[in-house]
Amino acid sequence: MKHLILILMLLVGSSYSSASRESRYSSCSKEYSDTTLLDEVVVTGVRVQMVEKNGAGQVSKVFLERIEKEGRNEVKDLSGIVPNLYIPDYGAKMTSSIYIRGLGARIDNPVMGIYVDGVGIANKNAFDFDLDEIGKVEVFRGPQGTLYGKNTIGGLISLETMNPWIFEGTRIMVGYGNANTLRARFAHYKKWKDVGLSAAVMGRHSDGFFTNQYDGKKCDFIDQLAARLRVDYKTDSIKITNTTNYSYVKQGGFPYHLPGEGVNHNDPCGYYRHSLVEGLNYQVNLGEYDFSGSTSYQLLKDQMNMDQDFLPLSYFNMSQKQLENYVSQELLFKPDKPMGIWNWVTGASLSYKNNKLSAPVHFQKDGIDELILKNANSGIQSTFPEGEIRFQEDHFTIADEFTIQNAGIALFHTSFLKTGNWQFELGVRFDYEHNRIDYQSDALIHYLFTETMSDYKALKSTLSGTERLDYFEVLPKVSVSYNGDGWSAYATFSEGYKGGGFNTQLFSDILKSKMMTDLMGDLGVYFSDAAEYEVKDVITYKPERCLNAEVGAKIGKTVDDWRLDGGLSLFLIEIFNQQLTVFPEKGTGRYMTNAGESRSIGLEAALTARWNGLDITASYGLTDARFVKYNDGKADFAGKRVPFVPYSTLNVGVGYRINLGHTFFRYLYLNANTNAYGDICWDEENSRRQPFYALLNANVSLETKYFDFELWGKNLTGTEYDVFYFVSCGNGFLQSGKPRTYGAKITFNI
Amino acid sequence: MRKATFILMMLAVMTSCHYKAPEPEGEKKGSYFGTVEVDNDDGHFVKENVEVSVTKEENAKTYTIKLYRVKFATAMPVEIDMLIQGVTIDEEGMISGNEIIPYAMGGPFEKYKITNLTGYMTDKTLRFEMICGEYPTKYSGSR
Numbered sequence: 015m016k017h018l019i020l021i022l023m024l025l026v027g028s029s030y031s032s033a034s035r036e037s038r039y040s041s042c043s044k045e046y047s048d049t050t051l052l053d054e055v056v057v058t059g060v061r062v063q064m065v066e067k068n069g070a071g072q073v074s075k076v077f078l079e080r081i082e083k084e085g086r087n088e089v090k091d092l093s094g095i096v097p098n099l100y101i102p103d104y105g106a107k108m109t110s111s112i113y114i115r116g117l118g119a120r121i122d123n124p125v126m127g128i129y130v131d132g133v134g135i136a137n138k139n140a141f142d143f144d145l146d147e148i149g150k151v152e153v154f155r156g157p158q159g160t161l162y163g164k165n166t167i168g169g170l171i172s173l174e175t176m177n178p179w180i181f182e183g184t185r186i187m188v189g190y191g192n193a194n195t196l197r198a199r200f201a202h203y204k205k206w207k208d209v210g211l212s213a214a215v216m217g218r219h220s221d222g223f224f225t226n227q228y229d230g231k232k233c234d235f236i237d238q239l240a241a242r243l244r245v246d247y248k249t250d251s252i253k254i255t256n257t258t259n260y261s262y263v264k265q266g267g268f269p270y271h272l273p274g275e276g277v278n279h280n281d282p283c284g285y286y287r288h289s290l291v292e293g294l295n296y297q298v299n300l301g302e303y304d305f306s307g308s309t310s311y312q313l314l315k316d317q318m319n320m321d322q323d324f325l326p327l328s329y330f331n332m333s334q335k336q337l338e339n340y341v342s343q344e345l346l347f348k349p350d351k352p353m354g355i356w357n358w359v360t361g362a363s364l365s366y367k368n369n370k371l372s373a374p375v376h377f378q379k380d381g382i383d384e385l386i387l388k389n390a391n392s393g394i395q396s397t398f399p400e401g402e403i404r405f406q407e408d409h410f411t412i413a414d415e416f417t418i419q420n421a422g423i424a425l426f427h428t429s430f431l432k433t434g435n436w437q438f439e440l441g442v443r444f445d446y447e448h449n450r451i452d453y454q455s456d457a458l459i460h461y462l463f464t465e466t467m468s469d470y471k472a473l474k475s476t477l478s479g480t481e482r483l484d485y486f487e488v489l490p491k492v493s494v495s496y497n498g499d500g501w502s503a504y505a506t507f508s509e510g511y512k513g514g515g516f517n518t519q520l521f522s523d524i525l526k527s528k529m530m531t532d533l534m535g536d537l538g539v540y541f542s543d544a545a546e547y548e549v550k551d552v553i554t555y556k557p558e559r560c561l562n563a564e565v566g567a568k569i570g571k572t573v574d575d576w577r578l579d580g581g582l583s584l585f586l587i588e589i590f591n592q593q594l595t596v597f598p599e600k601g602t603g604r605y606m607t608n609a610g611e612s613r614s615i616g617l618e619a620a621l622t623a624r625w626n627g628l629d630i631t632a633s634y635g636l637t638d639a640r641f642v643k644y645n646d647g648k649a650d651f652a653g654k655r656v657p658f659v660p661y662s663t664l665n666v667g668v669g670y671r672i673n674l675g676h677t678f679f680r681y682l683y684l685n686a687n688t689n690a691y692g693d694i695c696w697d698e699e700n701s702r703r704q705p706f707y708a709l710l711n712a713n714v715s716l717e718t719k720y721f722d723f724e725l726w727g728k729n730l731t732g733t734e735y736d737v738f739y740f741v742s743c744g745n746g747f748l749q750s751g752k753p754r755t756y757g758a759k760i761t762f763n764i
Numbered sequence: 765m766r767k768a769t770f771i772l773m774m775l776a777v778m779t780s781c782h783y784k785a786p787e788p789e790g791e792k793k794g795s796y797f798g799t800v801e802v803d804n805d806d807g808h809f810v811k812e813n814v815e816v817s818v819t820k821e822e823n824a825k826t827y828t829i830k831l832y833r834v835k836f837a838t839a840m841p842v843e844i845d846m847l848i849q850g851v852t853i854d855e856e857g858m859i860s861g862n863e864i865i866p867y868a869m870g871g872p873f874e875k876y877k878i879t880n881l882t883g884y885m886t887d888k889t890l891r892f893e894m895i896c897g898e899y900p901t902k903y904s905g906s907r
Binding site (some may be wrong): 136463465466467468534536537539540626 | 821833842843844846865868869870871872873
């Protein structure tokens with residue numbers, strides 16, 4: 015604490031020694047909301063601007079001011095303020111599950127894309143990052159596949175980092191909160207004639223909120239460091255932006271617990287990640303046409319450690335490491351100005367991903383005894399009291415090594431036709447993807463059947479091979495809109511898809527089963543009614559298709575002194591070939607398949623009203639998402655609600671700025687908002703659910719001549735709620751939501 | 765046999781699913797395919813299409829009869845390989861053996877001692893009967 019006070023004193027002192035400036039950080043959002051200004055300087059969002067200006071559909075925008083005033087520090091904090099968007103805070107930073115409009119995925123491919131400065135984040139494990147020095151967030155709801163390809167069936171989150179054309183100078187923030195949470199940030203923005211330089215360093219530490227009863231230590235601590243360097247260059251005909259983002263995170267995590275009990279597991283759980291995203295955007299004016307492109311390289315290196323039984327027993331744990339390299343190239347061609355009633359954009363993209371993944375599962379004594387040998391030996395010993403199967407080892411490892419490669423190519427075109435008040439959008443995209451997995455999985459044990467064997471015998475089970483998956487997708491989009499005075503109405507129909515792939519998480523299941531089958535085979539025992547299927551059938555899943563129909567209206571006008579912006583939409587989404595985990599007809603185990611269909615029906619409403627320092631925001635989303643077809647081999651879930659999807663999301667916020675009329679104490683900001691979600695079904699049977707719950711957040715901020723000081727609090731009423739439920743080893747586990755959090759921060763804009 | 769069935773049912777619990785594994789090579793060449801019949805406590809059990817090989821042992825005097833993936837009762841959830849070693853087959857193909865401990869499930873299975881093994885073998889036909897533990901068992905196959 016002494017260090018913190020010292021840091022704050024030094025920062026205050028340095029700010030007083032600086033020349034007084036008019037720039038305030040809150041002014042950033044005002045400038046930033048000027049779309050015309052953005053068009054002139056930013057080349058990182060050519061497609062975003064085309065869609066925003068010409069496309070139908072709903073876009074939620076969140077600017078720097080709201081991000082900072084409401085303490086929306088992470089991507090998951092966008093939940094609720096965007097209708098129907100729900101990014102639960104559970105597990106660790108690799109979890110990153112996004113749910114919107116009844117679409118979502120706990121594992122593998124996401125349903126929304128995240129773009130930072132025009133570069134799409136390639137791996138879902140890197141989706142969860144902090145919104146430090148992000149000037150603007152735009153959330154495009156509904157399928158964006160025509161322009162952005164796979165894994166955007168729910169929409170797209172586009173983030174634009176701060177740059178010196180928005181703010182020039184230095185921004186420093188230091189904050190402290192409960193759970194010994196420290197946040198610090200330093201950013202500098204400098205502009206020369208044609209060149210802009212942006213540099214930022216961000217760090218965070220928190221002791222965590224949940225205690226592991228096994229060792230009495232906090233199990234959800236986090237240490238995080240991130241850095242960003244952005245260089246902009248622009249002339250009348252050329253614009254270039256290069257953004258390099260690096261982040262490192264080391265954390266505990268997975269604070270799962272049995273209902274009514276605390277977190278209590280013996281093996282360490284945690285996650286660390288190195289993420290590097292390098293993106294180069296460029297735009298060249300060729301007279302009547304604009305040529306633009308984006309080239310990116312991304313590196314992800316992470317490791318997850320997990321006590322998979324989440325109990326103080328030595329069952330089994332997993333350590334998953336991956337090293338991923340990704341390169342992509344996108345090219346866009348469009349007219350400099352609309353050609354009469356016609357405007358269009360045509361593009362192509364190439365990408366290649368190479369992922370080396372290691373995911374060994376370590377079985378320990380309790381796991382061997384309870385999960386493997388107990389069932390087998392309980393019957394044997396009732397008949398042969400001295401007879402049993404034994405393993406010589408008190409622990410063994412199922413080693414899983416994978417190389418996963420993905421290559422994709424796409425061509426796309428979208429035309430916008432504008433005549434009078436009417437506008438039509440016609441788009442199509444052709445995607446081809448090749449996926450390949452090389453796998454090597456093995457385990458070695460020594461076993462003994464005491465009735466017939468006198469010595470332990472070695473048994474090595476191996477599973478190795480290569481699987482491939484190729485697919486071609488055509489994604490059309492048609493929309494029509496009518497633009498009135500300060501309002502518009504639209505109807506749109508589009509198709510999207512979620513990529514196919516391989517579920518590597520099932521390999522330990524597969525090898526465990528194969529090991530026991532091998533053991534039986536070694537004993538000369540065969541299962542006459544066992545299901546027989548190939549590894550490919552177990553792990554491979556094909557693309558999931560999504561048809562989206564939507565109608566809606568938007569307003570954006572000033573009435574008296576009130577500025578009103580809002581939108582209302584109704585949507586119907588049909589999902590085919592839904593990627594699901596099912597059980598085989600014979601035997602046990604599980605596998606991935608495209609067996610399901612589901613339907614989402616819902617509405618979204620959002621309104622922002624501003625009047626003389628008073629900001630009122632409200633958003634509401636309702637989604638009724640149900641399985642139309644889903645039989646997992648054990649039960650039929652048709653008609654049941656899709657789990658993990660909140661039935662509704664609600665955000666209401668009120669902010670008020672009081673002009674203090676003082677040369678030093680300038681403004682006082684008061685802000686209160688509530689995020690509410692639910693109910694949420696936790697399982698396909700809809701037997702467990704989280705009831706509707708609301709979190710109250712508030713902050714008070716004083717803007718002075720040189721700095722801003724803020725007190726903030728989240729979940730002020732201490733609402734108890736759960737954010738995740740799952741079943742492991744026959745036990746149901748929950749993760750509780752974060753308790754009341756509070757703190758203070760000071761920000762300098764120098 | 766009931767005990768064996770029970771054991772094998774318990775062992776079945778251990779596994780979850782069966783992934784395709786290559787068939788064992790070598791011994792099976794020249795096998796006979798036929799029917800196993802067992803008179804057990806549940807009645808008369810018949811299993812068709814059971815593969816049996818007969819191979820000369822290293823001492824060149826006795827033979828090993830191996831039954832592949834055989835069941836002996838309807839309730840038996842699994843099939844097993846069973847080896848009957850030290851079987852005598854004379855020049856005329858007459859099969860005999862007694863007090864033989866079969867080899868199954870990784871080792872000798874004393875509780876299922878083979879007694880009164882008799883039968884004959886030709887190039888095209890293999891027939892034998894025996895008492896396996898307590899239960900009369902017959903095999904009739906051809907190739």
